[in-house]
Amino acid sequence: MRNFSYQAVERVDSAVARHTEFATSAFLAGGTTLIDLIKLDVMRPEQVVDVNRLPLKRIDLLDDGRIRIGALVSNTELAHHPLIRARHPLLSAALLSGASTQLRNMATTAGNLMQRTRCAYFRDPTVPECNKREPGSGCAALTGINRLHAVLGTSEHCVATHPSDMCVALAAIEGAVEVEGPAGKREVALLDFHLLPGDTPEREHALEADELITSVVLAPHLDSAGAHYLKLRDRASYEFALASCGVILALDGQRIGQVRIALGGVATKPWRAFEAEASLVGVVPGRESFEQAARLALAHARALEHNAFKLPLARQAIVRALETALDDAQGGMSPPARSDTGAGSPAGDSP
């Protein structure tokens, strides 16, 4: 592995100050992405600023019902925290469906937001064409093996899938990312944090130079909402999603009052299906309206040579996640749909 300068810091302001000292610096938290990509020679920081000692490991309920999650809270701690299990079971289920026990123990909340794509061409520096790695070099995936690539939010420059499960749940829950940089503190809305590739696939997030994520603040949970995270993948555990769907659904009498639908495994960023949601508000829920919503969610999808299967897969995931979330909202009157390929929510998602 290429060598680098290493600094462990104890304060947020010194982390930011250290980060500015090199042109290519990287903050080290769990390391599950960073160390992997340095070994692969995909990321080549001159300096690593180890932020693991910063006091950013708390989970706090704020007066207004929001929950502030410290940047360094591990995926395991977050998934099992009583507040999260009680108010945001979608987040808990999404986290537990991701990676392995070891990786969840290491990976942090902020690090998961900064997780990078698993595109095999991005991860292999011997492939010259990757606009994320080398802007302007082209995209090998467009004409290569693209079975795992995105069908939503793609551009002619990049079709890399966003790999996170946690971020799909966050997209549904909404909230803000709190950051601190040389110019001080600011907030970025969760839905604005990840960027579409467009003409600049090397820009993946809204952070400015040397900014550090200090926390994620979750919007208040919807009262008496049902939720479900369904993840479909090539093996039953420890695998990235081919398609995943997170749903939060609240009834207003017999009709749908509020609904959020977020998708993973099919898009270049954690994806919200706003048109699909709008089609369901005020509607008496049922198979037909769910299928119509699923069609709307994928209406603008563009398949590549090997990933057209993701369109029906994602549509089916949406319908099933909606049905299961509806059951959950109705108090689990009927048993939840068995998730035969979704073993990733081992304990938390039945009502």
Place this chain on the structure above:
Amino acid sequence: MAESSRCAVFDPREAPPSAPHLDSRTDYMLSEGDRSPPGTLRVGFTLNGHPASIDVEPNVVLLDALRDRFSLTGTHKGCDHGQCGACTVHLDGRAVNACLILAASVDGARVTTIEGLAASHEGEGLHPLQRAFHQCDAYQCGYCTSGQIMSAAALIDDERVPSDDASVREAMSGNICRCGAYKNILRAIRTARAELGVDRA
């Protein structure tokens, strides 16, 4: 569980290996002098219950430090990218992939490897999981075994993981066994859990 699942050429009634697998060393103070040499960082931590110190370059991962510097070769290098679990150790009691952790960042932490597992357990000789893996023939080539055992030990201690087979399989999915010994690994975990008296709904 059927006894026939045992390997025909292997008799688990033989006495299990003992001493060579226990970490009998007590001196892990590898750094010398008042300052670490240029280009290195001095790292002090607790290794298998003993004080340890080492001077390392920033790009040395914990896995390589354990194997190459401390000669603790029980922790294996499989994929070297956090995908196989062969390098699983305990960092402050949690199972982690030693291949993705910088040695420099374990300063002040508590690290336990397979060599220190038996000593971390009250009682004589091997850890109940080590005995159970042996008795249940929970391996073929053995390359992944130390990582499997370290993950299993952490999950038995983790009250958030229920005891049913599906939950255990899910919690163990970060440890790949190319020989496919999963069935007996599960049996070994059940056996050790019964011995330890840890059962959770």
